[in-house]
Amino acid sequence: MKVVVAGASAAGLATVEALRRKGFDGELTLLGADARLPYDRPPLSKQVLSGAWAPERAQLRTAAVLSSLDVHLLLDDPAAGLHAGTRTVRTASGRELAADAVVVATGVRPRRFPGQDGLAGVHVLRTLEDALALRAGLRAAERLVVVGDGVLGAEIAATARSLGVDVTLAGPQKFPLESQFGPFVGGLLTALHTAHGVRLRLGTAVTGLDARHGRVTGVRLDGGEVLPADVVVVAIGSDPVTGWLDGSGLTCENGVVCDSRCRAAPGVYAAGDVARWHHEGLDALLRLENRTNATEQAMAVAGSILGEDRPYVPVPYFWTDQYDVKIQVHGVLHPAAEVSVVDGDPAAGRFVARYRRDGATVGVLGWNMPKQTRLRRPEVAETLTRVHCGGTV
Ligand SMILES: Cc1cc2nc3c(=O)[nH]c(=O)nc-3n(C[C@H](O)[C@H](O)[C@H](O)COP(=O)(O)OP(=O)(O)OC[C@H]3O[C@@H](n4cnc5c(N)ncnc54)[C@H](O)[C@@H]3O)c2cc1C
Numbered sequence: 156m157k158v159v160v161a162g163a164s165a166a167g168l169a170t171v172e173a174l175r176r177k178g179f180d181g182e183l184t185l186l187g188a189d190a191r192l193p194y195d196r197p198p199l200s201k202q203v204l205s206g207a208w209a210p211e212r213a214q215l216r217t218a219a220v221l222s223s224l225d226v227h228l229l230l231d232d233p234a235a236g237l238h239a240g241t242r243t244v245r246t247a248s249g250r251e252l253a254a255d256a257v258v259v260a261t262g263v264r265p266r267r268f269p270g271q272d273g274l275a276g277v278h279v280l281r282t283l284e285d286a287l288a289l290r291a292g293l294r295a296a297e298r299l300v301v302v303g304d305g306v307l308g309a310e311i312a313a314t315a316r317s318l319g320v321d322v323t324l325a326g327p328q329k330f331p332l333e334s335q336f337g338p339f340v341g342g343l344l345t346a347l348h349t350a351h352g353v354r355l356r357l358g359t360a361v362t363g364l365d366a367r368h369g370r371v372t373g374v375r376l377d378g379g380e381v382l383p384a385d386v387v388v389v390a391i392g393s394d395p396v397t398g399w400l401d402g403s404g405l406t407c408e409n410g411v412v413c414d415s416r417c418r419a420a421p422g423v424y425a426a427g428d429v430a431r432w433h434h435e436g437l438d439a440l441l442r443l444e445n446r447t448n449a450t451e452q453a454m455a456v457a458g459s460i461l462g463e464d465r466p467y468v469p470v471p472y473f474w475t476d477q478y479d480v481k482i483q484v485h486g487v488l489h490p491a492a493e494v495s496v497v498d499g500d501p502a503a504g505r506f507v508a509r510y511r512r513d514g515a516t517v518g519v520l521g522w523n524m525p526k527q528t529r530l531r532r533p534e535v536a537e538t539l540t541r542v543h544c545g546g547t548v
Contacts, residue, residue, distance in 0.1 A: 156181035158460060159244050159252045161234040161399075162260030163187030165195065165446060166427025168215055169453030170258050171226050177461055183226040184252055186244065188233035188261075191283060192218065197446055199286040200310040201476055205317055206290060210283055234261070237403040239420045256460045259400070259411050259425040260453070263393035263444060268302075268364060271389060276371040277364065278388045280311060289388060296320050296386040300374045302361045303390030304331045306475050309344065311388050313477040316351050323354040323382050325361050325374060337490040340508065340520060343501060344477070351478055356382060393444065395429045410442040415466035416459045417452060424459060426452040435466045436540045437487070445473035470536045483528050486510065486518025486535035498527045507531060 158174060160167045163185045171183050187193070194213040202208035221228060229246070236245040243253045265279035278289045289311075293299065299315050301308045304326025312324045328334060330341025331348065348355060356376065365373040365381055373381040397407040405419045406412040410431030413419045417432050425432070427449040431442035443452075448471060455467035474483045492510035499506035499522075507528050510518040515538040521528025 156256075157184070157254040158182070158256045158258065159184045159186065159242075159254040160258040160260055161186045161237075161244055162258075162262055162396075162427070162429070163189065163193050163228065163230065164260070164262060164427075165193075165215070165449035166262070166429075166453045167258070167260035168193045169450045170260060170426055170456055171224055173454040173457035174460065175224055177457055179457070179461060181255075183224070184254070185226050185228050186232065186234055186246065186252070187228070187230045189282070190231040192216070192221065192228075192230070194283055195446075196281070199283060200280055200307060201314060203283070203286045204280075204290055204293075204311070204314045210287060213283060234399050237400055237405070237423070239404045239423050242422045255422060257423045258456055258460075259397075259405075259419065259423070259429055260427045260449075261396040261399070261429050263395050263428045265389070265393050266391050268361075268389055268391075271364060273369070274364065274366050274371050275369055276384070276386050278386065280307060280388060280390065281393070289386075292386045293318055293320050298323070298384050299386045299388065300325060300382050300384040301388045301390060302326065302374060303388070303392070304328045304333075304357055305390065305392065306332055306335065308388070308390035309348070309477055310475060311390060312348060312353050313351065316353055317478070320386075322352070323356055323384075324348065325356040325359070325376065325382060327358065327360045329358050331355070331357070334490055335488055336484075336520065337488065337492060337494055337510075339494045340482075340522070343522070347478065347480060393428075395431075395442070397429065412440065415468075416464070417456045417467050418459060424456045426456045432467060434468060434539075436468045436538075441471075441487075443471050443473075445471065447472045468540050470532060470539050479523075480504070481523055481525065483521040483525050484518060485528065485532045486516070486539060488518040488520060492517060497531070499524050509534075 193215045198213045232246045232248045235247045242257045271277045298321045300323045301312045309331045331344045333341040360377040363375045373383045395410040411425035413432035415433045415435045428444045434441040497509045505523040508520045516534045519531040
């Protein structure tokens, strides 16, 4: 039996590792667009950007461990097409890789502003090269504007402040991460960033970038105001990398659409940020962009390939680190959920908040209280793994 995995990062690597762990002794190919050995992304906005880690430390496995997996690692050769019927992947260099099972693990790519490409001083953050370029930019920066009030924008603002850079965070929401965490925790994040000297220009859409002689000079807000900047990071979300699947016959709508076994077509699966699968507990299609899902979904896909007939029904989990605050989230938070503090005290900088909808706990969020937050996970699991809970989340 042959398996080809497209995308040599968190989900792709976890798929081949899980296959070997489960006893798969067939032929494995891991195909990557990047020339680098697989590396991890969460440190890119934290330890790598701050300089606390050398870039090599983000590498997921040593060359020796990778070679022990007995996998054909084909790097710097992106998948360029898929024939789902014959499960054949065509690569940019012209390889034709036929397999019994194909796994799509090609992740997402950052959204951009029209006209930002080629403008000096403007960055996105997805790859190690992006992190190193931004770090070099920040070293010489006087004024950074982060466009994007989501988790990535907030983390970049925090790391840049720790480097002493003057930072303004701009975005359309009233509070950072409001659409994910709601106004209560969003308000606490506002206070946190303000206390660390970040200027928040929220509640206003960014309409474009100003430039002179090919270099960014500012960020234009709705209403005409311009925020001066010599470095700008655009962190306005990402899109699944599915263009290479055009014409494959797979359904790609905000990700590769899969059934509850993470199967997009007979013998074709998807895992990680690119996968939008049917979560049976929620009875809804879900796509998660977080590190834990990349590993857990890869393990589920490996199981499906080997004939385990089990739905993938995780309790989503992610974390974010900003300054000295570590936030953990179990479940699916909803901004309109009813939020109550069930442990600790926000004023003391440590608490657990429970998110409830229609009387059911849909998520818990911990602020510097990881253990106590984890203890409440079963409450969330009870709601999210209840089969066909009727869309209460
Ligand atoms: C800066 C940053 C910080 C983050 N911090 C956190 C955090 O604190 N907590 C958390 O839970 N999550 C965090 N995440 C999210 C987490 O890193 C992702 O969810 C995870 O990397 C997803 O893994 P993946 O393998 O699905 O996708 P990716 O990591 O995006 O990997 C996809 C791979 O596919 C390759 N590829 C693309 N196109 C092709 C092609 N055509 N052929 C072959 N290969 C291709 C890409 O080069 C890439 O290597 C962060 C992400 C970023 C960018």
